[in-house]
Amino acid sequence: MNFILDHYNYWIVVFLMMTGFYIVITANNLVKKIVGLNVFQTSVFILYISEAKVSGGTAPIVTEGATLYSNPLPHVLILTAIVVGVAVTAVGLALIVRIKRAYGTVEENEFKKMDDAI
Amino acid sequence: MSDFIDLVLLAMLALTGLRIIFLKDLFAVVMLFGIYSFLTALIFINLDAVDVAFTEAAVGAGISTVLMLGTLALTGREEKESSHSSILPLIVVFITGAALIYGTLDMEPFGNPDNPIHKHVAPRYIEDSPKEIGLPNMVTSVLASYRGFDTLGEVVVVFAALIAVLSLLGVPKEGQQKAPASGLKSHQVLRVVAKLIISPIILFALYVQFHGDFGPGGGFQAGVIAAAALILYALVFGLPNAVAVIGPRFLKFMAAAGVLLYASVGFFSMYKGGNFLDYNKLAADPVAGQHYGILIIELGVGITVFAVMLSIYYAFGNQVERSNIQ
Numbered sequence: 001m002n003f004i005l006d007h008y009n010y011w012i013v014v015f016l017m018m019t020g021f022y023i024v025i026t027a028n029n030l031v032k033k034i035v036g037l038n039v040f041q042t043s044v045f046i047l048y049i050s051e052a053k054v055s056g057g058t059a060p061i062v063t064e065g066a067t068l069y070s071n072p073l074p075h076v077l078i079l080t081a082i083v084v085g086v087a088v089t090a091v092g093l094a095l096i097v098r099i100k101r102a103y104g105t106v107e108e109n110e111f112k113k114m115d116d117a118i
Numbered sequence: 119m120s121d122f123i124d125l126v127l128l129a130m131l132a133l134t135g136l137r138i139i140f141l142k143d144l145f146a147v148v149m150l151f152g153i154y155s156f157l158t159a160l161i162f163i164n165l166d167a168v169d170v171a172f173t174e175a176a177v178g179a180g181i182s183t184v185l186m187l188g189t190l191a192l193t194g195r196e197e198k199e200s201s202h203s204s205i206l207p208l209i210v211v212f213i214t215g216a217a218l219i220y221g222t223l224d225m226e227p228f229g230n231p232d233n234p235i236h237k238h239v240a241p242r243y244i245e246d247s248p249k250e251i252g253l254p255n256m257v258t259s260v261l262a263s264y265r266g267f268d269t270l271g272e273v274v275v276v277f278a279a280l281i282a283v284l285s286l287l288g289v290p291k292e293g294q295q296k297a298p299a300s301g302l303k304s305h306q307v308l309r310v311v312a313k314l315i316i317s318p319i320i321l322f323a324l325y326v327q328f329h330g331d332f333g334p335g336g337g338f339q340a341g342v343i344a345a346a347a348l349i350l351y352a353l354v355f356g357l358p359n360a361v362a363v364i365g366p367r368f369l370k371f372m373a374a375a376g377v378l379l380y381a382s383v384g385f386f387s388m389y390k391g392g393n394f395l396d397y398n399k400l401a402a403d404p405v406a407g408q409h410y411g412i413l414i415i416e417l418g419v420g421i422t423v424f425a426v427m428l429s430i431y432y433a434f435g436n437q438v439e440r441s442n443i444q
Contacts, residue, residue, distance in 0.1 A: 005121060005228065006227035006228050006230075007222050007223070007225065007227075007228065008124075008125065008128070008228070009124070009128065009228050010222035010225055010228070011219060011222060012128040012129075012131065012132055014215055014218040014219050014222060015132050015135070015215070016131065016132060016135050017215075017218070018211045018212075018214065018215040018218075019132075019135040019136060019138070019139060020135070021211055021214065022139060022207055022208070022211045023138065023139055025207045025210070025211075026139075026204060026207045027197070028197070028198060029144065029197040029198070030193075031144055031147075031148075031186065031189055031190060031193060032144060032147060032197055034186070035138060035147055035148065035151050035186070036138075038151065038178075038182065039135055039138065039151075039154065042154070042155070042158050042178070045158070045162075045170070045174070046128075046158065046161060049161075049162055049165045049167045049170060050165060050228060051233070051235050052165070052166070052167065052235070053165045053166060053228065053229050054166075054229060054230075054231045054236060055229035055230065055231065056231075057166060057231070058166060059166045059167070059168045059334075060166070060244065060255070060256040060257055061168070061254050061255045061256065061257075061332075061333065061334070062248050062254035062255075062256070063254075068231065069166075069244050069256070070165070070166035070167070071235060071236055071240040071244075072240065072243050072244065072256040072257050072259075072260050073239060073240055073243065073260060074167075074235075075167045075169055075170050075257045076257055076260045076261045076265060078167070078170050079169055079170050079173050079257065079261065079338060080261070080268070080269060080272040080338065082170070082173045082174055082177050082178065082338075083173065083177060083272065083276060083338045083342070083423060084272055084275050084276060084279075085177075086177045086178070086181050086182050086185075086427075087275065087276045087279030087280070087426065087430075088279060089182055089185065090185055090279060090283050090430045090434075091279050091282045091283055091286070093185055093186065093188075093189045093434070094282070094283045094286040094287050094433070094434075095286060096189055096193060097189060097192055097193070097286070097287060097434070097437055098286050098287070100192055100193045106193045106194075107197075107198050110198075
């Protein structure tokens with residue numbers, strides 16, 4: 001049981017990562033691909049934050065009576081990564097809007113066919 | 119108890135992720151993704167990462183969802199049947215997953231205080247930062263001071279993303295003709311409730327901005343929350359009304375001003391004889407200098423993030439309104 005609890009977070013992270021990966025490689029629709037990428041990205045965030053956790057510790061804000069704090073460094077890295085992540089997602093969505101305008105579709109196989117026809 | 123909550127939340131997250139694969143209705147996919155983000159935020163709180171949870175709830179569930187819905191309004195909400203065979207991707211995913219699971223067997227046990235990650239750098243941040251920086255929130259100390267250079271880079275990336283989106287989609291013009299379907303005129307309850315909560319949201323954003331040194335929060339979160347207030351206004355009362363409050367040209371100016379404010383703190387500390395972003399030199403007392411430095415750069419971050427998020431929303435909203443007119 002202890003072995004499972006020790007690795008449970010990592011296994012869920014791998015599961016989510018593979019879910020995101022599967023969506024990215026099978027989905028034809030570009031918006032769904034972006035959702036898949038975001039799922040993948042979030043799984044990495046959870047991996048970092050799981051690493052930072054200390055059992056019996058508390059959030060890294062100094063409080064009276066607390067001696068054990070979780071590791072603040074991964075929190076900083078992921079905090080900025082989330083904001084940069086949404087900015088990059090916005091760029092991806094903007095590209096999708098332009099693809100829709102140029103091809104009239106956002107299904108990967110359909111505009112690939114149009115490209116081949118040219 | 120905390121472990122048990124962790125087990126349940128992560129299982130719910132896995133189920134949500136799995137459901138996203140099979141749904142063909144993209145509107146439902148985006149809504150599920152919002153739920154997914156909120157679950158992630160809860161997990162972050164349970165894992166003691168309060169600052170990160172704050173950001174994830176505001177950014178992942180708020181801004182991302184709105185932007186994806188904006189894109190769906192332009193591209194259609196039905197996903198067509200996939201032409202790929204699903205056998206080969208499944209094999210690839212299973213092999214990669216199995217390799218990664220095999221890798222996790224060597225990982226240190228979850229939550230053990232003796233893990234190598236807790237043995238370097240982190241003890242210094244935890245023990246010395248309250249004395250050196252004088253702030254109780256270690257995440258803010260590391261973000262704004264120890265890794266201030268890194269954070270400047272992140273802010274520049276966010277700014278660069280704005281440039282990319284605006285060059286792809288263009289900027290809405292001020293005083294353009296109103297789309298007939300702009301805003302939600304028939305939803306009286308929504309309009310009244312929105313009017314009531316928009317000002318508290320902005321007040322809360324300011325609180326998060328200036329209280330971030332002492333509790334969870336800071337420039338990134340505050341910027342996103344303030345942008346969310348105006349996005350709500352634009353959603354309910356129509357884009358042209360929101361553009362009349364804060365115009366896109368002013369926002370572009372704000373986005374650049376935030377980055378410049380941040381960088382100028384760095385140059386000012388060089389002028390005072392320190393290194394780039396060395397706040398100790400900003401005042402006679404090093405700890406007071408750190409306070410000034412962090413306050414100003416967090417303000418710069420907040421301004422840039424607010425302006426970038428709102429401008430990106432304007433760019434998407436403008437596309438939707440244009441397609442409504444046509």
